[in-house]
Amino acid sequence: MNWSDLETVLNAAMRLAVPLLFAAIGEWIAERAGTLNLSIEGMLLGGAFASMIGAELTGSTVGGLIVGALAGLLIASLHAQFCYRLSANNFVVGITLTILVVALTGFLLTEITMQPAQTGILTIPVLENIPLIGQALFSQRWPAFLVWPLIPAAWWLIYRSRWGLEARAAGENPKSADASGIPVNLRRRQALMIAGALAGLGGAHFAISEVGRFSQEMTGGRGFIVLAAVIFGGWRLKGTILGCLLFGLADSLRLALPALGYTLNPQLLISSPYVLALAVMLVFAGRARRPAALAHPFRRGAP
C-alpha cells in the first residue's frame, strides 16, 4: 500500500467514524448513567430520516441537522418514559423502538419523496497539508468538526460536573444514589436524552453530510457498532473514541481494499474489532469498568 492509498483509507475511516463518534459519546453518557441503549440504531436512523425532511422544510442543512437531533431526542424521551417512569425492560423497549423506527422510516419513504441535500466541506488551510492525516482531520464536511469540542465537553460533564457525578452514581449504585438524595430515574432520563440528541445528530450527519440523501435502513446496524465501541472502550471516553476510530478504519478498509487491488477477508476485517473487544474483556475482565447497575431498572423500595 503506497502513501496516497493510505491517505485515502484514513480519510474514509475518519468520515465513517464521525457519525459513530457523535452517537458513541452520547451512548457512553447514557451507559455511565445505567442505560444499555439498544434503541440507538433507531435514533441514528430516525435522525438520518428527520434530517432530510428538516433540510427540505427549512431549506438549510443546519435546519436538517437540528431536526435530526430533535428526532433522536424524541426517540430517547420515549425510551426514557418507558424505562425510567414505567420501569419497563430496557432491552425490550430499545429493540422495539429500533424496529418501530426502521419500519416507520421505510414505510414513510414509500409515501414521500425527498430532495437530496448536502452540507459543504470545510477545509482548514495549512493544516490540511499535513501529510497522511491532514485530509482526514482538517478537510471534512463542516458538521464533523463539531465532534472535537464535544469530546472535552462530554468528559467534563461526566467526570467534573455535579450532574455527571450524580449520573454516574445512578449507573453504579442507584440505591445509594437514591439514599443520598439523587433523583436516579431523572438523571437516567436526562442522560438518555443527551444520548438521543447526539445519536440523532450523528445520524443526521451521516445522511446529510456524508451520503447526501436518505435510503431505507441506511444506518445498517451502525447503532450496534456504537454499542460495541463503548464496550470496546471499557466504558471510558478515550477507549470509546478509539473504538469508533478502529471501527471506522475497519469499515473503510473493507470498502477501499478491493478498489485498491488488495484482497483481504472482509468478514474477518469487520468482525475483528468485535473479537478484539471480546478478547480484551476476557483478558482484563478483572478490571472491567462496566457500570454496575447497567440496564437494571431502579424503583425505590424494590430490593
Next chain:
Amino acid sequence: MTATRSEASPDSAATPPPAARRRPSMLSGSAVRFGADAVIAYATAIAAALLVSSLIIVLVGGSPLQVTRSMLEGSLGSRVAFAETINQATPVLLVAIGTIVAYRAGVFNIGQEGQFIIGALAGAAVGTKVSVITGIPLLIGILLASCAGGALWALLAAVMKYARGVHETVTTLLLNLVAYQLVSFAVNRQYLLQMSGDSGSGNLGPQTDPIPRSARLATPFSDYDLRFHVGIFIGIAAAIVLAMVLKRTVWGYGLRMLGENPIAAHRAGVSAAIAGGAALVISGAVIGLGGGVLLSGTVFRVQSGFTTNLGWEGLLVAQIALRRPIPAIWVSLLWGALTAGGGFLVATGLTRDLVNVVKALVVLALLVPPIYLEYRARRRAVALAVQGASA
C-alpha cells in the same frame, strides 16, 4: 441482569405486613392473575396501539379498515393463510422459549440473533455436506446440529460470564455481530457452504445449497391445504416441557430461585455457574433449534442476513408472555398472524414495513398493562399495610 431478582423477591428489612408480601412480580410474571381488570388493561393497551396505527395509516391516505381486512384475510382468512400464520409463529416461539429459559434463571441473553443464525448455519452445514445419511436421520442430524450450534454460541458467553465475570449482555450482544460476519463468511466461500457453481454474482446474493428434499420437515396436513410444517409441534412440545421443568422439577426450582433471589439460591446450594451456565447454554440450544426449524421447514437454505429480526422478535414475544412458556405459545401465534397478515398486505400494494410499525406499537402498548397491574396491586398492598398499622 438481576432485574428479575430486584423485582421479585420479598424484601427482608422493611417487610410490609403479609398482605403486601405477596405482591405480584412483573418480571417473573407468575403472580399477575388474569382477572377482569387485567383483561380491561390489556384490551385498552391493544386498542390504543391500533388507534395510533390507524392514525398513521389515515395520515398517509390509507384506510385502516381495509388494512385490517386484508391482514385478517392474510392471517386467518383461509386455510392457506392460517397455515402461513403457524409457519411464521414457529421460529419465534422457539426463540421465545429459549429466551425464557435464560431469563427465568436471571441470565440476560440478548444474543438470540447470533444463536439463531449460527444454529441455522450449523444445520445447513450438516444438511448440505453430510451425504451418508438421508431422509429422517439427516433431518434429525440437521436439528441436532442447529441445537449444538446455538448452544456453542451461548457457551462462549457462559464461559466468559462464569469464568471471567464478563456480563452476558455485553458478550451476547457482541457475539451477534460476530455471528453475522461468520454466516456471511461461510456463504461466500466455495470451499465452505456457498452454493455450488455460484460465483456470488447471482441475483439472490450469496447463499448455501438447499438442504435435500427428503430432510425437510413434513407438512402432514397439506392434503387439506394446511401447508404448515411440523415445527410448530416441536415448539409447543418445548414450551410444555419447559413449563413442566420449571414447575415440577428440583432443577427448575433451582433455576427460578436463581432468577428471583440469587442470594437465597446461593445459600440453598444452587451454583450460579452450573445452573445459570446450563440455562444459558440450553437457551442457546433451543434458539439454535429455532434456526434449524426455520431452515428445514420454510427457507431450506441460509443466506447472509436471512433471519429478518427473528431473534429480536422472539425476545419481544417472551417478554409479552411475561416469561412464561405456555402463554408464549399464544403470543407467538398472534405474532405469526401479524407477520402473515403483513405478507398479505404487500399483495395489496402496501409495504410490509407497515405491519412492523403495528407490531412495534403493539409491543410498546403491551408493556404497560403488567406494570400498571403491579402498580395497582402494590398500592392496594400499601393501603392494607397502612390500615393494619393503624388498627
